[in-house]
Amino acid sequence: MSGSETTHPDRRDFLFIASGAFGAVATGAMAIPLIDQMNASRDTLAVAQIRVDVSQIPDGQQVTVEWRGKPVFIRHRSARDIEEAREVDWERLRDPQPDEARINPEHPELLVMVGVCTHLGCVPLADQGDYNGWFCPCHGSHYDTAGRIRKGPAPENLAVPEWVFVDGSDDAVIEIG
Amino acid sequence: MAHESTYQPQAGIEKWMDDRLPVMRLVHDSFVDFPTPKNLNYWYTFGGILTFCLVAQIATGITLAMHYVANDTMAFASVEHIMRDVNFGWLIRYSHAVGASMFFLAVYLHMFRGMYYGSYKAPREVLWILGCIIFLLMMATGFMGYVLPWGQMSFWGATVITSLFGAIPIIGDPIQQWMLGGFAVGNPALNRFFSLHYLLPFVIFGMVVLHVWALHVPGNNNPTGIDAKGPQDTVPFHPYYTVKDAFGLVIFMLIFAGFVFFAPNALGHPDNYIPANNLVTPAHIVPEWYLLPFYAILRSITFDFGIPFTDIIFIKAKFLGVIAMFASIGVLFVLPWLDTSKVRSMRYRPIMRFFFLIIFLPACVGLGWVGAETPAKVLYQQGEFTYYADYFEGEELTTLTYDTAEERDHAVESLVAVGTEVEIRDGTPFQFQMVHLGLILTIVYFAYFIIIMPLVGIIETPRPMPASIAESVLPRSSASAAAAE
Numbered sequence: 151m152s153g154s155e156t157t158h159p160d161r162r163d164f165l166f167i168a169s170g171a172f173g174a175v176a177t178g179a180m181a182i183p184l185i186d187q188m189n190a191s192r193d194t195l196a197v198a199q200i201r202v203d204v205s206q207i208p209d210g211q212q213v214t215v216e217w218r219g220k221p222v223f224i225r226h227r228s229a230r231d232i233e234e235a236r237e238v239d240w241e242r243l244r245d246p247q248p249d250e251a252r253i254n255p256e257h258p259e260l261l262v263m264v265g266v267c268t269h270l271g272c273v274p275l276a277d278q279g280d281y282n283g284w285f286c287p288c289h290g291s292h293y294d295t296a297g298r299i300r301k302g303p304a305p306e307n308l309a310v311p312e313w314v315f316v317d318g319s320d321d322a323v324i325e326i327g
Numbered sequence: 328m329a330h331e332s333t334y335q336p337q338a339g340i341e342k343w344m345d346d347r348l349p350v351m352r353l354v355h356d357s358f359v360d361f362p363t364p365k366n367l368n369y370w371y372t373f374g375g376i377l378t379f380c381l382v383a384q385i386a387t388g389i390t391l392a393m394h395y396v397a398n399d400t401m402a403f404a405s406v407e408h409i410m411r412d413v414n415f416g417w418l419i420r421y422s423h424a425v426g427a428s429m430f431f432l433a434v435y436l437h438m439f440r441g442m443y444y445g446s447y448k449a450p451r452e453v454l455w456i457l458g459c460i461i462f463l464l465m466m467a468t469g470f471m472g473y474v475l476p477w478g479q480m481s482f483w484g485a486t487v488i489t490s491l492f493g494a495i496p497i498i499g500d501p502i503q504q505w506m507l508g509g510f511a512v513g514n515p516a517l518n519r520f521f522s523l524h525y526l527l528p529f530v531i532f533g534m535v536v537l538h539v540w541a542l543h544v545p546g547n548n549n550p551t552g553i554d555a556k557g558p559q560d561t562v563p564f565h566p567y568y569t570v571k572d573a574f575g576l577v578i579f580m581l582i583f584a585g586f587v588f589f590a591p592n593a594l595g596h597p598d599n600y601i602p603a604n605n606l607v608t609p610a611h612i613v614p615e616w617y618l619l620p621f622y623a624i625l626r627s628i629t630f631d632f633g634i635p636f637t638d639i640i641f642i643k644a645k646f647l648g649v650i651a652m653f654a655s656i657g658v659l660f661v662l663p664w665l666d667t668s669k670v671r672s673m674r675y676r677p678i679m680r681f682f683f684l685i686i687f688l689p690a691c692v693g694l695g696w697v698g699a700e701t702p703a704k705v706l707y708q709q710g711e712f713t714y715y716a717d718y719f720e721g722e723e724l725t726t727l728t729y730d731t732a733e734e735r736d737h738a739v740e741s742l743v744a745v746g747t748e749v750e751i752r753d754g755t756p757f758q759f760q761m762v763h764l765g766l767i768l769t770i771v772y773f774a775y776f777i778i779i780m781p782l783v784g785i786i787e788t789p790r791p792m793p794a795s796i797a798e799s800v801l802p803r804s805s806a807s808a809a810a811a812e
Contacts, residue, residue, distance in 0.1 A: 185505075188505050188506070188508055188519065189504065189505050189508065190504055190508055190509045190510070190515075191508065191509075191515065194508070194509045194510075194513075194515065214606055216605070216606060218509075218510035218511065219509055219510050219511035219512070219513050219605060220510060220511045220605070221605070221606045266511075268645075269645060270486075270487040270490045270491070270645075271486045271487060271489075271490035271493075272483065272486070272487070272608040272612065273606065273607065273608040275608075286608075287608060287609075287610050287611065288483075288487065288608065288611075288612045289626055289702055290701070290702050290703045302629075303626070303629045303644055303645065303648075303702075304645075305643045305644060305645045
C-alpha cells in the first residue's frame with residue numbers, strides 16, 4: 151500500500167469495504183439466534199391457556215391454580231368482600247381502578263387474578279393485611295378485596311388475566327389466557 | 328513499579344525456554360523479585376487470600392458439576408445425592424457454599440482496605456475499576472450459584488432479583504422473559520444459570536490477571552500512601568510477602584475450616600432445604616448475607632419520584648429502588664474522581680478517617696442488618712394503637728376507646744343492633760420502622776460518596792506525612808541515621 155495513494159476508489163477498496171461489511175452483517179445476523187434462543191421456547195408458549203371449574207369454590211374461599219408457571223387466584227368473594235371493594239373512593243388509589251373493571255359484571259363474586267405481587271414477584275397471602283384482601287409477606291404490600299394495591303411498595307394492582315366462561319359450560323368453567 | 332528484569336536463567340533448559348516463551352521470567356519478575364513496599368500490613372494479604380478463594384471455588388465447583396443435574400425436577404435431589412452418596416460430597420459442597428461467603432468476606436475487607444489507604448487514586452484508577460468489575464461478576468456468580476440447589480430460597484431469590492429487570496419501564500417485561508426463558512422462574516432459567524455460573528468464574532479469572540497486571544505497573548500502594556522512591560523503601564516480594572501472605576492465608580483458612588466443619592449452614596438459610604415451590608412464597612425472602620446491604624437499599628425506596636403535591640410521577644418507587652441499588656455499586660466505579668484529596672492514606676486525613684470509620688462502615692453494616700429484617704419491623708413507637716367508636720347518647724357525644732379493632736367492632740355491632748348510629752375512627756401512633764432506618768442509611772451511604780468525599784478533600788488539612796516509606800517504618804533516630812548514610 152506504500153505510496154500507492156489514488157484519488158478514486160479502486161477495485162481493491164471496493165473489495166475491502168464489501169468484505170468488511172459482509173463480515174459485520176454476518177456476525178450481526180449470527181447474534182440473532184444466539185440471543186433469541188433465550189426467549190421462551192415453543193413448548194413453554196404452548197401451555198399458555200388453562201380451563202378451571204369454578205362452580206365448586208365455596209363462598210368466601212379461593213383456589214390457586216398454576217398458569218404459565220405462576221399462581222392464579224380464583225376467589226369466590228363474599229357479599230361483604232364486594233361491598234368493601236365498592237365502598238372505596240377508587241379514584242384516589244395508587245393504581246385507580248373500580249371494582250367493576252376487574253370482574254365479569256354478571257358474576258361480581260368471581261375475582262380472577264395473577265397471584266404475583268407487582269412489587270418483586272412474591273405470592274401474596276389471602277385473607278391478610280389491613281384491607282381483608284391479600285398481604286405480600288416479602289416487602290409488606292397490602293391488597294384489598296378487589297386485589298388493588300392499597301399500602302406498601304407495590305406499584306400496581308394484582309394483574310387480572312384475560313379469561314372467559316367456556317361456551318356451554320353454564321358459567322361453571324372458565325378459560326384463562 | 329515497572330522495573331528492570333532481574334531474571335538470570337541458570338540451567339540450559341531455562342535459557343532455551345527463555346528465548347522461546349519467557350514465562351519463567353514473567354513469574355520471577357512478578358512474584359519473586361518484585362520490589363514491594365516494606366511497610367505492608369496484614370490488610371494487604373487479602374489479594375493472596377482472594378486468589379486462593381477463586382482457585383478453591385473453581386476446584387470445588389468443577390467437581391460438584393460432575394454430580395449436579397441442572398434440571399428443575401432433579402436439581403434438589405442431585406444436591407442431596409452429593410451430600411449423602413458421593414464420596415466426600417458433603418465436604419466439597421460445604422467448602423463451595425462456605426467458600427462463597429468467605430470469598431465475599433475477603434473481598435469486602437480488601438475493598439475497605441483500598442478505600443482506607445486510598446489505593447484507588449492516581450495512578451491506580453484502572454486497577455480499582457477492574458476490581459469493581461470483578462466484584463460485580465462475583466455478585467452475579469454468587470447469585471446464580473445460590474439458585475442451583477433449587478430450594479425455596481433459590482427459587483424465590485431468583486424471582487425477586489429477576490423481577491428487578493421487570494421494573495424497567497416499557498422494555499422491562501420482554502427483558503425479564505428473555506432472561507428467564509419463560510413467564511416465570513423455571514427449568515429454562517435454572518439451565519442457563521448453571522451454564523453462566525460455570526462460565527463466569529473463568530471470566531473473573533481473566534479479570535484477575537488484568538487486575539494483577541494493573542497492580543504491577545504502578546506497584547503496590549502502602550499504608551502511608553507515599554510512593555516508594557527507591558530500593559531503601561522496598562523488599563523483594565519473595566520471601567518477604569510470600570511468607571506474610573501465607574501466614575495470613577493460614578489464619579483465614581482456620582476460620583474457613585471452622586465454618587465448614589462446625590457450622591456449615593450458619594451462613595445459609597434453612598428454607599433452602601425445602602424443594603422449590605412456585606405456588607408458595609417463604610414468609611421471609613432474604614438473599615445471602617453478602618448481598619444484604621444492596622437488598623436493603625432496594626427495599627428502602629418506597630416513594631415515587633415526581634413533582635410533590637401533584638400526580639406527576641417521573642420514576643415509580645419500584646424502579647427508583649432498582650436504580651438506587653445499581654447506583655450504590657456504580658458509585659464505586661467513579662470513586663477515584665469523587666475523592667478530591669491528594670493525600671492517599673486516611674492515616675493522615677483525620678476528618679475523612681472519622682467519616683470512614685465512624686459513619687460509613689457502620690452504615691454499611693447497618694444496611695446489612697436492615698436487609699435481613701422485615702421492612703415493617705417497628706424499632707421505636709410513640710404512643711399506642713387506639714380504636715374509637717363515637718355515637719350520640721341523646722344529645723351527648725359519647726366516645727368508647729379500645730385497644731384492639733376486634734373489641735371495638737364487637738361493641739359497635741351490639742350498638743348498631745339496637746339502632747344507634749356509630750362512627751368509628753382509629754388512632755395511629757408514630758412508628759419508626761426498619762424501612763425508615765434503611766432510608767436514612769441509604770442516604771448516608773450515598774452522601775458519603777457524593778457529598779462528604781469531595782467536600783472533605785477540599786476543606787481538610789492533612790496531618791504531616793513522613794518523607795519516605797523507610798522513615799515511616801524506622802525509629803526516628805535510625806531513620807535520620809539512614810538518611811545520613
